[in-house]
Amino acid sequence: MFTSHDGLCSIGELAERAGVTVKAVRFYSDRGLLPEASRSAGGHRRYGPEALGRLRLVRSLRALGLPVREVHRIVDEEEEDGADSVLEDAVAGQLRELGSQLQALRWREAALRLVQECPPEDRADRLRLIGAVTAPPSTAPLARFWRAWLPPRMPARATAAFLEAAVPEPPADPRPAQVLAFARLNALVTRPCTGAERPQPAAHRGAGARESAVLYAGLAQAYELAGTQLRRGRAPRAGEELDSFVDAYARTNGSRDTADFRRVLVGQLSVDPRIDTYWELVAEVITPSGGPPEPTPGSAHDWLFAALEAQTTGAA
Known part of the structure; x- marks a missing residue:
């Protein structure tokens, strides 16, 4: 729970609590991943208590390399208790993509060695x-x-x-x-x-x-x-x-x-x-x-x- 009188926090406080930059919070907010609770009289973003857990989830999913569109689907389903299947599909898709990338890197490495050794x-x-x-x-x-x-x-x-x-x-x-x-x-x-x-x-x-x-x-x-x-x-x-x-x-x-x-x-x-x-x-x-x-x-x-x-x- 945030300590402010209205139970909300600023973008800076949220970023500090979650261990991310203010720029990252703004990025996720602009893409609809982190809804604002309100705006202050001066137009500054204010977030509710649920924003911290959601932001940590978004950060973890992004750290796994999941694209924003997949993260959006997962966090939306999380609120409806149906995130497991969406998360499994997203992770499986990311693993396939990563496997293809790794194969490409191994192929390039062998090709470079081929040129180097000839x-x-x-x-x-x-x-x-x-x-x-x-x-x-x-x-x-x-x-x-x-x-x-x-x-x-x-x-x-x-x-x-x-x-x-x-x-x-x-x-x-x-x-x-x-x-x-x-x-x-x-x-x-x-x-x-x-x-x-x-x-x-x-x-x-x-x-x-x-x-x-x-x-x-x-x-x-x-x-x-x-x-x-x-x-x-x-x-x-x-x-x-x-x-x-x-x-x-x-x-x-x-x-x-x-x-x-x-x-x-x-x-x-x-x-x-x-x-x-x-x-x-x-x-x-x-x-x-x-x-x-x-x-x-x-x-x-x-x-x-x-x-x-x-x-x-x-x-x-």
Whole structure:
């Protein structure tokens, strides 16, 4: 309770009691966060006893970085005993924003180390690469690249499943090498190219919605099985992984998995376009520091093709 005869206090007394500046009290008052009880005859602001608790709450919320509009919602709901849910939502939103800011700072730190540690003759190229990428970087250019490369009539669900496997998420705490790999990925998929530079695999030609969905669902299963073998360091070999791989192509073409089909498939896959650089960069982006390379759809495809080629060559 304030000691004045009317139970009110001046802006200076309120600021002193709350441990803030008069300027801060005026700022909160002007934005409706701290209503005045009245004005003195001389036009000076006067505040009631409830203002001190409200001001302390406002100060605490602002210290957490909550924007004025969110603070306004919380203190208004506080008076109606419904502030908990509003506060929880505001804090959750602030945590998400802070997480994004921290990721951006970590990305910038790794990018700066990348420039600092590289030879002077490479710095101009490194600066050009990382300057074309936001912090934290967007995966939208990579997704656009694959949407243009996949069969045009591929169902949305199948496309989304493939993009999840093919488009790497930027590491939350990247190494300089991962920043460089992601920047090179961005440069790879955004550089101008002609149709001849990005031809479609033979399996894409004439593939309808059903065929493309069957193909990529089957390939996803085969790549997952092959990825297990890659993590174990196993050499390419015939087995469940290869059978699943061949079956995806056979069902797409309305054929059966026979020795003749496998020989034809080897010939088709051997002339299909290759995007090895993309998958090598993806492996660098997703592999933990000091660990063995993580399998990618590209490395799994190469393992399966090698197994198929060895089998058909041996059979011949």
